[in-house]
Every structure is written in C-alpha cells, then in structure tokens.
Amino acid sequence: MTHIPGLLDTDAIRKDFPILDRVVHDGKKIVYLDNAATSQKPRQVLEVINEYYERHNANVHRGVHVLAEEATALYEGARDKVAAFINAPSRDEVIFTKNASESLNLVANMLGWAEEPYRVDRDTEIVITEMEHHSNIVPWQLLSQRTGAKLKWFGLTDDGRLDLSAIEEVITEKTKVVSFVLVSNILGTVNPVEAIVRRAQQVGALVVIDASQAAPHMPLDVQSLGADFVAFTGHKMCGPDGIGVLWGRQELLEDLPPFLGGGEMIETVSMHSSTYAPAPHKFEAGTPPIAQAVGLGAAVDYLTSIGMERIAQHEHALTEYAIKRLQEVPDLKLIGPVTAEDRGAAISFTLGDIHPHDVGQVLDEQGIAVRVGHHCARPVCLRYGIPATTRASFYLYSTPGEVDALIEGLEHVRNFFG
Amino acid sequence: MTHIPGLLDTDAIRKDFPILDRVVHDGKKIVYLDNAATSQKPRQVLEVINEYYERHNANVHRGVHVLAEEATALYEGARDKVAAFINAPSRDEVIFTKNASESLNLVANMLGWAEEPYRVDRDTEIVITEMEHHSNIVPWQLLSQRTGAKLKWFGLTDDGRLDLSAIEEVITEKTKVVSFVLVSNILGTVNPVEAIVRRAQQVGALVVIDASQAAPHMPLDVQSLGADFVAFTGHKMCGPDGIGVLWGRQELLEDLPPFLGGGEMIETVSMHSSTYAPAPHKFEAGTPPIAQAVGLGAAVDYLTSIGMERIAQHEHALTEYAIKRLQEVPDLKLIGPVTAEDRGAAISFTLGDIHPHDVGQVLDEQGIAVRVGHHCARPVCLRYGIPATTRASFYLYSTPGEVDALIEGLEHVRNFFG
Amino acid sequence: MYQDVILDHYKHPHGRGLRDGDAEVHHTNPTCGDEITLRVRLDGERIEDVSYEGQGCSISQASASVLNELLVGKEVAEARKIQETFLELMQSKGQIEPDDAMEEVLEDAVAFAGVSKYPARVKCALLSWMAWKDATAQVLSERKTA
Amino acid sequence: MYQDVILDHYKHPHGRGLRDGDAEVHHTNPTCGDEITLRVRLDGERIEDVSYEGQGCSISQASASVLNELLVGKEVAEARKIQETFLELMQSKGQIEPDDAMEEVLEDAVAFAGVSKYPARVKCALLSWMAWKDATAQVLSERKTA
Numbered sequence A, B: 001m002t003h004i005p006g007l008l009d010t011d012a013i014r015k016d017f018p019i020l021d022r023v024v025h026d027g028k029k030i031v032y033l034d035n036a037a038t039s040q041k042p043r044q045v046l047e048v049i050n051e052y053y054e055r056h057n058a059n060v061h062r063g064v065h066v067l068a069e070e071a072t073a074l075y076e077g078a079r080d081k082v083a084a085f086i087n088a089p090s091r092d093e094v095i096f097t098k099n100a101s102e103s104l105n106l107v108a109n110m111l112g113w114a115e116e117p118y119r120v121d122r123d124t125e126i127v128i129t130e131m132e133h134h135s136n137i138v139p140w141q142l143l144s145q146r147t148g149a150k151l152k153w154f155g156l157t158d159d160g161r162l163d164l165s166a167i168e169e170v171i172t173e174k175t176k177v178v179s180f181v182l183v184s185n186i187l188g189t190v191n192p193v194e195a196i197v198r199r200a201q202q203v204g205a206l207v208v209i210d211a212s213q214a215a216p217h218m219p220l221d222v223q224s225l226g227a228d229f230v231a232f233t234g235h236k237m238c239g240p241d242g243i244g245v246l247w248g249r250q251e252l253l254e255d256l257p258p259f260l261g262g263g264e265m266i267e268t269v270s271m272h273s274s275t276y277a278p279a280p281h282k283f284e285a286g287t288p289p290i291a292q293a294v295g296l297g298a299a300v301d302y303l304t305s306i307g308m309e310r311i312a313q314h315e316h317a318l319t320e321y322a323i324k325r326l327q328e329v330p331d332l333k334l335i336g337p338v339t340a341e342d343r344g345a346a347i348s349f350t351l352g353d354i355h356p357h358d359v360g361q362v363l364d365e366q367g368i369a370v371r372v373g374h375h376c377a378r379p380v381c382l383r384y385g386i387p388a389t390t391r392a393s394f395y396l397y398s399t400p401g402e403v404d405a406l407i408e409g410l411e412h413v414r415n416f417f418g
Numbered sequence C, D: 001m002y003q004d005v006i007l008d009h010y011k012h013p014h015g016r017g018l019r020d021g022d023a024e025v026h027h028t029n030p031t032c033g034d035e036i037t038l039r040v041r042l043d044g045e046r047i048e049d050v051s052y053e054g055q056g057c058s059i060s061q062a063s064a065s066v067l068n069e070l071l072v073g074k075e076v077a078e079a080r081k082i083q084e085t086f087l088e089l090m091q092s093k094g095q096i097e098p099d100d101a102m103e104e105v106l107e108d109a110v111a112f113a114g115v116s117k118y119p120a121r122v123k124c125a126l127l128s129w130m131a132w133k134d135a136t137a138q139v140l141s142e143r144k145t146a
Ligand SMILES: Cc1ncc(COP(=O)(O)O)c(C=O)c1O
Pocket: A263, A285, A286, A287, A288, B036, B037, B099, B100, B101, B102, B133, B135, B136, B181, B183, B184, B185, B210, B212, B213, B233, B234, B235, B244, B376
C-alpha cells in the first residue's frame, strides 16, 4: 500500500459502510469512485433512520401525543445539528427541502415573486457561471424567461477556473442576484468566493452559493462565506436521499414570499386568504422529509465525529496522488485544474479518442464505478469542445489502493480499445 | 374481543409493524389512532429501504456502473409498481414528488405558466371546496393572487358533505381547473367524483383530485376517476417520508411547462437555452427521492398483498363500530357524516366544552394517540364554528379493541374535566 | 401536567370577562385555535385591571386566570419580572425545578412547570402572558406619544 | 457486451462519411453527447446509400457501421423489418437469445444482444437506427407532397 501523509484511517471508516463490501461482476469488490454523484451511507445513519421508523414515527408539529412530540423533537433537533454544522447564526435560517435543486429553485422563485428591493424583473440581471450544475442554470433560465430579466455568466479559463477578468462588466448595478457553485462537480474547481461576494455586495446583489460539492467535503461556514443563501444536498454527505438544505439570511427569509403552499407553512387559513408561518416553516409546505432530516442529522454527527478538516485533508492528499498517477496514463487529459490546489476531489478527464461511455463500461467490468457523461454540466463540455468526460470522485473512505485500481483499469481500457 | 365481520387478521398484520409494540408513559402499549396524519411502516418496507442503501445505493440514470444500473432499475421499477397500483394507462404518467403538497403545487404552477388552452389567468376561475386540506387551498390562493384568476369553492352541508346544489354556478365556462379532495382528512367524507367530473368536463375544465386520504385506504383507479391529475403521498400509505406522487394524463404532461429546473429534467442544456426531457422526468428535477420511491414500491407491494378491497372493508367495518360506540359517549358530537356510508376511517368530534387539546393530552396519558386541532383544514372548523376537533383515524392494523380503548379513554377525559 | 391548581383555575377562572381598559389586544394560537381578547387598565404604574375573554384549552384558560390573580395590583416593573420568570420557566423544557424563590415570584403559576415538558402546550400557557405584555406596551407607548 | 464483431465495426467502420442523400437528419443522445448526422439516398424503393458522420461511443459507432452494411441495397420495406427486429432485440433487456431466424435477419447486428442488458447503452445502439428511420420517413413524405 502506498503511504501518503494526511490520510484518514480508512480501514476503520470503511467498516461503517456496508456497501463497500459489495462484490460485483463475479467476485470483484466494488471500487466506488462516483462520490460526486452520491455518497454511500454509514451504518450510523441507517440505524438512526430505522430507529426513527420503528420507535418514533409520527407526523411532526401540532401533535399532543408522545410519538408526535418525539418526532418533532428529532426533526427539529436535526435542524439544530445542521445549523451548527454550517455555523448558521440561527437555527431558523435552516430550511429543509428535498434536494439542492429544490433549494435553488426555491430561491429563484422567491426572487421572481418578491416585492422590491428583491424583485427580479425585466430591468434586472441575473449572473451565474459557465461551470454551474444544471440545477443552478435551469432555474435561472426559467426565471429569466418568465420575468424578462437578463441572464449573464462568467466564462471559464483554459485551465478550468472562472474567468473573473471582466467582473465589473458582468456584475453591474442592474444585477439582482449572483449564483455560483463553490466547488464544481465536473471540474473540481474551488471558486474564489470572496472576490465575487465583494463585487456583488458593491452593487447590492444577493449572493447564492451552491455548496452541494462543498458541504460533504470541507468545513462550511455560512457566516464567513458572506453569502445570502447557501444550498446543499443530503445524499452527497452520507445522508439519505430526499433531503436538501437551503440556508438563508433571516431578514431575507422574513421578507421574501413563500414558494410552495400547503400544510405546515401557514399561520392561519381561511378560504379568502392565508397568512404564513415564520421561517423556516414558511418554506416547508406539507409533511417534510422527517426521517430524512433525522438521517441527515445523524450524517452530520458522523462527519463531525471524524472532523471536516480531517476529511478535507484526506481528500486533498488523495487528489494530489490521483492527479499525479493519472498524468502518467498516456493520452489522458485532465479537464479542470491540473494540480490539487483549490480543488475538490472530483477529477474529470478524457482518454484519447475513447469515448467516456466505453471507458466507464470497461472500468465497470473491473468493478470500478466512475461516472461518465456531462455530469449535469453540459456547458462545460461545450466550452472545452468535448462530448463528455470520465469522472472519478473520492470521499472520506476512498484509498490510494482505489486510485491504483483506477489507473490499472485505465490501462486495461487503453489496451482493449487500442 | 368484539367480533365484527369484515375485519382483517390484525394479529398477523400487527406483527409487521414494530412500532405497535411501543410502550409509552410507564407501561402503556401505544394505541395509534393518528393514521390520517401518517401511517406506520411495516418491516417489509424498512427492510427494502435498508437493502437499497446497503447494497445498491447510487445516483440514478446515466450511470454505466452496476450500482447505478441497479439503483435505476429499482427506482424505475417503483414507478411501474405505483402505475399498476393506480391503474395508470402509462408508467410515464407517474411523477415522483416529495409529498402530496408538492404534487398539488406542481399542478398549480404548471397551469400558471402554461400556454393556452390551459393557462390560468385573470379572466379565468379556479374551483376548490371548503373541505380541502391547506395543501389544496394555499397553492390555488397563491395562483389566484399571482395570475388574477378568481378562486371559488363549494361550501359544505350541515352533515359534512359537499353542497353541490349550485354546481352550475360554481363551475362555469370560465372555470379552468377544479381541484377537490376525494376523501376528507378532517370529516372523513368520500366525495361524489362523478358529478363533479361530469360538470367540469362539460365546461372543459381540468380536474385535479387530492387522493391523499384515498390511496392508502381503498382501490384507486385513475382511469375510472376520470380526472386529469391525481395527487397522493407515500407516508400515509405505509411508505417512507419524503415521497409523493402526481399522476397526470400523458398529453397534459407533454403540453405543460416544467416546474422545478435542474439535473435529470433536461434534454439538453446550453447557457442560452435548454430543452426538457419527456415526462415524467421533465417534472423530476434533481436527484429524486430514490430510496423513498423504492420504499413506496415496497409499500404498494405490501398493501396489494393484503388487498385494497379487503383494507377498505376492514376500515369500513371498524368505522361503523367506532361511530356507534362514539355516539354512546355523552356530549360527544361528530363533525362529519354520522354514518359509515361514503365515509373514510378518519372521525372528528368534539366533546362538550372540553377543548380538543385537553382531550388529546389526557388520551395521550393513557397511551392513546389521536390528533387534535384543525387538521390543516381550518375552513372546516370555521364553517362549523368550532376552534378545533379531536380526530381518531384508523388503518389496516387498527382493531375494535383500540376503539374500545378510545371510548374508555374518553370517559376518563370526561370525568377528569367534569 | 394537569395539577389541581390548574384544573381549579380552569373551572373557576379569576377576573374573566371584558371590562374597561386602556388598551385591548387579540392574540391567537393558530395551530390549535386558542384565542384571547385582553384589556389592560393602568393607574400610573399600577395595574388596575386585566380583563379577558377567549376560548381555548384548560392550560390557556387557567393561565389567564393565574395571570389576572398575580398581576392585578402590581407595579408594571414587578409584573414584567414575573412575566419574564414565567416565560423562562415555560421555555425550560422541564429542566427547571422551581425553588422557593421562584415560587415566591410565581405563586400559583409554578404549577405550570410540568407543562414546559410539552412543547405543543407551551404556547397555550403563554398566550395570555404574551397578550398582556403586548397590551401593556401599547398603553405605555400611547402615553408617550400623547 | 464488447463482442469482437462490435469492436471490429468500431475500429473499421463501413460507409462512414457524408455523401449525397435525399434527406439528412441530425440526432443526438443528450445524456452522453453521442451525435450522428445521417443521409439516406433512395432509388425508388431501394436504399442506395446511407452515409453518416458523428461522434460517440464504440456501441453507437459500430451500430451505424452495421446499419450501413445491412441496409444498403435493401428495399425499404425489408429494411424496416430489420430495423424493427433490431429494436425488439435492443429493448429485450437481455431476455431474447437470438435464434437462427433472427440471426438471418440481423446478421452482424445480433452481436448487440448483450448490449440490451445495459439500459444506459441501449440508446447508443439505437441512435443511428432511429436517425435512419427518421430520414427515410422524410424522403418518403417529401415524395408524396412533391
Ligand atoms: C387530504 C390531504 N391532502 C393533502 C395532504 C398533504 O400531504 P403531505 O403533507 O404529505 O404533503 C394531506 C395530509 O397531510 C391530506 O390529508
């Protein structure tokens, strides 16, 4: 085994993840390198979810019976945990959604229906970037189509970074909102938050940060980010499916209109009109993903017990090693930053003329799970003139041995199609 | 034990639900009569969810590795199961959402952004009823506020039924959409679908049915309902939290615009514009609640194995018995139909001057879980001039013994506050 | 949670009914339909009357009765202290075991200690107290602007 | 899934390149970026040429090559039958074990039987076939309106 400083004790950690023992294709132990798509779940999370359903399950809020009180305490307790995890000034700033996509759509819709000074309309501009996930592109395209606002974006440099050289022309006095990804899921790039936030604040634009690929992998402090909204998703951070988070600044959540209407989000309803509950409930219509929030709370506990700094360090060391090894593979071209600096643990590449679908399929035959395609970030592929990439992405349980397996696998791919 | 014909073998069924053995308040076995709020989950469902996370967990679609293929097959397999459960003409008409509230908001938003002939605008009318759940009121209020459309509704008769006497004046040529609940969660009323659908079709209005309290309790056949959209929610039908369903007619799903934008719902994205995937994917932005859909599939299998006809029969017999026994309690007044005909198994009542909160609390002390309040249907309370009700609601595992416990509990409540 | 003291106040409320006041407020607890209309009459700094009418559960009813008994005749400053102590007790999630000092301040209101364990009911107990606080603030601010 | 026949067609594609045609279509598989531009030239009912250019994975490339080899020279009606048989095979989720009759119709294309087990790849195999169907329909409908 390769020795690399900074790694976690993955032998111990891997014991927490039952699926990592899974054997596929007649006896090959799975090498799961598709963590940017979704993470695996530790026993600690699955047990909490089960315990919830087997002992406490009820609908939350308003119940006077034991189960309803327990369920409410667990659900709201999860909100406390998430608030602490992201250093939110107030727990009431944490809204549970179904995924990061809903979180981002929520913001876009709020701003479309908002009163001044927040309202996005035909005289205003929205700014995103060319490296956004579709979930941070399409909501703004829809908002722009529906309000007449102009959609603008930052382009990319050849080495996979945001081109901020014309920042003053992109973010202008007309800009109402700037939404960008903290860590790119396709390029791995970690973006310079401060420069963008500073300019946005100069012109009074709101800042939305898509932290879907950051929250799982590094300490996240919404206060030091300086953004107005931060979105992320549970399933990529050891939590269950079906749960996402939107953090928003309290004053904004108070001022902005609701999105989905229904049970739980109201204060009082008559046939003629309704008033809304204070945030976060105003934005949580219907029975929320209760067990999933509780599961996310357990995931946050799990990650915290290991330490987000330590996880970031582990992934950084692994990324450095992976980049080095990948560069040894003939005809392999990295798409995105070619060093581990300001970079997350998702690494995209092309391999000569071999189509990523074929790369992925032949790797899969060896038990190696990577993702191929445009990774819901097609504009990046267009930008670099490629149809797709192969992406390997790591997490706290990934090992140098798995990087080695990937490299061997790629050699096999080259021989196969060579 | 009281013998009542038509009941299920609850001894056997209850063994499937671990939580029903839960003991609360120093030794009292729980009597769970809050099923209209949420149902309990059988082992069979919890095991499938666990198995999903422990063996198959991956993000769906587009993956070429084994786990991604398995996850996709399980997720799409759940869609097949749900389609069969509601007799949908096509599996592609089944959209997974996070809950019934999202399903209803989805329809309201689609109609607000739609082109003619579907578009709801200031010259058109929306019709609902006074017995809707807030989740089928607020989305239409928001749509009406945002488009200028007029919101109208059917009132209620004194005995808890829809007052359809002026149906021709309520549903008119201007009506674009009629949305109503199939089974009321507060009154228990089963509404006359045919009469409403007939009139709506006469004037060319779309029909939306909120089947949240129907899908768990009786055979549901979207084709024989004759509606255009049907919404329901997983957690009330033995499924997990965080999953809902919207069924819609294929042509409509093709014609109507998307709601949430993001990954999975697109066909192709460039910075300038995007095209959308065909339904159902068009309406499923972001990583869907995969494990939850799989769990709902298992719930549907479970319910089907027992038989929806048999479940309906069981609940009908139990409701008949419960109504009879409740009417023996002095000062108890049923809110809603006073017979079991055209009635679901949710029974609301008041008990003299004793506030429902006190009724619920003292029942809870005896281990009996009921819900108190306005049950997210405040207009019904306003209509009957009461602040709130106490509601007992039954499911396939409920027993006559639990009805008896409720009656005894109510006697105790009366003595306590007498 | 249903201490005898609470049941007693519920069955035989003190000072119920609306009488003359310097300010009136209407508070509701939308989740359970509890409502209260409450008037405060001040004589200088002294609370001359707190009159109220409303509907609600035993907890909210009894709490209004206790409030009336406790606050009428007190100086506003002292009443505020009582209100704050009561609030603290109710938000304690059952963690505060009232000691003698607290009992001296709260008198009958210490009986609500048990209610603080039931999050869904805390609002009921606080309804009249929040209404009182609001009404009193109104009187005082009107005086200032007058 | 990577039968030698498939790899062979991938490495040495038949009839690749764009030549004159009566109709041209451009199809894409947006999920993986596969693209094909395909032209059909008919001589009465006979398929005189199917020319194509595109990018994509080995499966989509090989499939276009196989299509060219199989369909050029055939009558449209027969080609349709081949296309339908191929579609059926690809949608079989690995359930169809091609028999001699099927092999006679599909020739090299039976090698794609294994691909049908991989839902994510079925679209790749079908891309050129759908494009051919579309282009042919265009030629025929233009003829009618002409
Ligand atoms: C009749 C009815 N409609 C809609 C809903 C909303 O369901 P959910 O809270 O799962 O969105 C409920 C349950 O709460 C209901 O009873």
